[in-house]
Structure formats: structure tokens, C-alpha cells
Amino acid sequence: MHLKKRLTAVAAVLVMTAAVLYGSVFGTGDVKEADGPLAWSGDKETIYFWYTDDTMTNFLGSAAVAFGEQEDVRVIPVLTSESEYLEAINHASSQSSQVPDAYLISHDSLEKAYLAGLATQIQDVAGVCSEANFPRAALAAVSYQGMKVAYPLFFETSxxxxxxxxxxxxxxxxxxxxxxxxxxxxxxxxxxxxxxxxxxxxxxxxxxxxxxxxxxxxxxxxxxxxxxxxxxxxxxxxxxxVSDIFYNYWIVGNYMIVGGDAGDDGSLIDIDNPQTIQCLEVYKALNQFFFIESDTVxxxxxxxxxxxxxxxxxxxxxxxxxxxxxxxxxxxxxxxxxxxxxxxxxxxxxxxSMSVTTGVAVNSYSQHEELANRFAAYLVGECAETLYDRTGKVPAKLGTETDNGALQIFKEEYADSIPLPKMMETGNFWLQLEGLFSKVWNGADVTQLVQELAVQIDIQINASRQ
Structure with missing residues (x-):
């Protein structure tokens, strides 16, 4: 998913923010339980693993079989709709016998998941989530308030x-x-x-x-x-x-700070500063050379x-x-x-540059947290070598795809990237920033736009603290 589609989805679910901030679960409403296999009978310990992207089916199915045979357990992958994903996980967690024990999630949704009780601090007994295995950007992406609340699996950057x-x-x-x-x-x-x-x-x-x-x-x-x-x-x-912030953010990414490297600290906001304005002036000048129509590309x-x-x-x-x-x-x-x-x-x-990391979260409602953690660690560790060939997703793990020079450049870019923030109170920041870039590209005053954005985000942050 390109960031523009992701941002639209984020805006659509902001109505859930209040309930999450107060620690309550999402309203179940009419959300239906995801289609999936019936619960297994027998003595083997069983976990259910949820995901929304069909390109992951082959990879997850193979990993589930191999891990199941190795551990003498059952892992049942469940493909479900991307729409209202966390709501569906919440509904299944409280209303179904097939609780999603672990699931794939974009890192920018981790605060929402954690505050709703749908993600918990990982156990990581084997020490997989370390700088020996992952770049700092990956570890920052799956961290929340000093805790790792997911295992990093794959990433996207430019x-x-x-x-x-x-x-x-x-x-x-x-x-x-x-x-x-x-x-x-x-x-x-x-x-x-x-x-x-x-x-x-x-x-x-x-x-x-x-x-x-x-x-x-x-x-x-x-x-x-x-x-x-x-x-x-x-x-x-x-x-x-030029219409998508994902391909523009690198211009200001080193100076426009929103939540710090982990994207979860409301006290670390620095939008209106000289370096950001200088970078945007450079961006503005590019239109004189390349004449790209933002509404047609x-x-x-x-x-x-x-x-x-x-x-x-x-x-x-x-x-x-x-x-x-x-x-x-x-x-x-x-x-x-x-x-x-x-x-x-x-x-x-x-x-x-900006990055988005997809990780594996373990549901705090799970009755099999230890097993879910082991499978999550297995996915991001032992299975990382086959991830790209099976899915086209680039693994966050270091030392993978070493024979593909082009992917190694992306992995280097990822290692130095800034993860998309996960703070819910700035959930519309990226839509606002996309609008700012569009106006700058078409010749608007940079300083005024940056000041207006900084004031608006400050109002949002302060409102959430009251």
C-alpha cells in the first residue's frame, strides 16, 4: 500500500481514538468474525495468526507448517479484511473461541493496538530483536514507550x-x-x-x-x-x-521532528525551525526545473x-x-x-527518508502468549531469508538478500530512515504535511505554511494532554 492510501485509512479510523486512549476495547458493533478454519480439536497447542495481505499467504502457510512440525504445535493463518482490522481483532478477542494470538500490523498502528490491549510487550526469550539482527530504525519502529511491542518483519522506504x-x-x-x-x-x-x-x-x-x-x-x-x-x-x-508524501518526506526528514525516532513522544515535536524551512525552499525551487503537475502524476x-x-x-x-x-x-x-x-x-x-515497518504483534488476550512469541520470533528470524522470494517484501533483518545489490541500497536507506510516527494525536499530521508540500510545490510561502502547521500540531498535542 502506498502511503496516500494508508493515510486515508488512518484518517477513517481516528474516530476510535477516544475509546483507545481511555483503555477501553473497541466497540464490537456489527463487525463480523474473520472467515477462517474451524478450531482444531486434539491435544496440540494451537494459535491463530491474522494478516490482511494475500501476497503473504504462501510465506505464512509454509512457515506455519514448518514451525508446527518443529514444535509439535498447530499454527493456523487467517486471512482477513484490511478494513477495520483492529476492530475485527478486538471483536474476535472478546467474542470468539478463535482468538488472534498474533498478527501482522503496520508499526504506525502500534500505539492504538497497545492502548486497546491488543498488543503487549514481547517476550523475545531468544533475543532476536537486537541490533545484531535489525537496524535501529526497525527496532525504533516496533518500540512504544521504551518497550518492544512487536517483532519487525519487513519494511518499505524510498x-x-x-x-x-x-x-x-x-x-x-x-x-x-x-x-x-x-x-x-x-x-x-x-x-x-x-x-x-x-x-x-x-x-x-x-x-x-x-x-x-x-x-x-x-x-x-x-x-x-x-x-x-x-x-x-x-x-x-x-x-x-510529488503528490505523495512518501516520496517527498526525505527533503525535511532530518529536521522536522514528530515524536522522536520512535514516533511516540509528544514532547519531541520540532516542525518550525530554520533547517526545515531551508529544505522546503530547495523543494520549492525544484518546480522551476522539472515542471511536474502534481495533480496529473x-x-x-x-x-x-x-x-x-x-x-x-x-x-x-x-x-x-x-x-x-x-x-x-x-x-x-x-x-x-x-x-x-x-x-x-x-x-x-x-x-x-521515511519508512514503514510491518511487524508481528502478540495479542494480550491470547492464552498462548509464549507460543505466539516463539512463532513471531521464528517468522522474523529463521524465515527472513525466504520472505522476499515468496512475497516481494524486503525483510527488516540484517544479512538478508545479500546477493541483491539493489535491495541492499534500500536496506541501507532503511537503516538511516525515520519511521512513520505512531502517535494517534498526530494521526492527521501526514495528510496536513502532504497538503503543505503540494502548496509549496505550487509556489506558496514556505515560512507561513510551516508556522501554521506547527501551531496546528501543537494544538492537537496539547488537547490530548488535557
Missing amino acids: ALVYNETYLREWASQIAMKELLEAGQEEDVPTEDSQGIEVDEALLAANTENYFLNAVPATVDHILNIANTFDVPQGVDVMKWD DYESVVQDFSEGRLVFTIATTDVVAKLAEARESGALGFDYGIARLPQVSAELSSR
């Missing part, structure tokens, strides 16, 4: 995707221009159409040097390429989904444009790795490409 063939062409153009200008200054008679003799060996060496330094380290480097590259007809230097169309050779750079999530690999294998991709860390905003201003 990175820079570039057309390597075009960058080599740009390097050749720059190297040729440099040699031609040097030749003109020396007024050397030549045999070529420019009237200047070119040393082919020197041209090749200079081209390689420019190419090796072509992947941009800062936004200014991208702008330099935009200013100096005579792109083929129909090709744009850069385009990305979306992620799918951008990836398609890149795949068809109409872009030099774009910003994409982890799904692009498989999409580009499949296109190359089918012969539909006619160029070389690469994945890189997102550039710094400038030489003085750092960037930091």
Missing part, C-alpha cells in the same frame, strides 16, 4: 533510481565539451567537424571519470545534470510522484515512464527492484539502470 545509460551519455557530452573548449583555446587545426582535434583516449578517460561521479550526492548535482545534459527528445531529467505512471526510458532519475519504493528486473528479463528494458541512496538536500543540509 530510494533514487537512475538510468545508467543516460548518465554515461551525459558524461560523454561533458567530456567532449571540455575537450572541444580546450582545443578552441589552443586553436589547434583538426580533422573533425568542429575543427578541433580530439584525443580519443583522453575523451574515453574523461568520460569514465565523469560517469563514475555521475550519481548525484546532492540535489544540486541533479540540477547540474539538468542544466548541462542535452537529453534525447521526449526524455525528462527527473520526475517523481502518480507513482505507477512515473515508474512506467522510467521503464520506457523517458526519465533519467526518479524516486521509487522497493517494488521497483522486481519490476525493473522483470522488464529487463523480458527484453522490454533497453538500458542499464541503478539504485542509489537519496541525495542530500545540499552540502549543508542532510536528507532522511
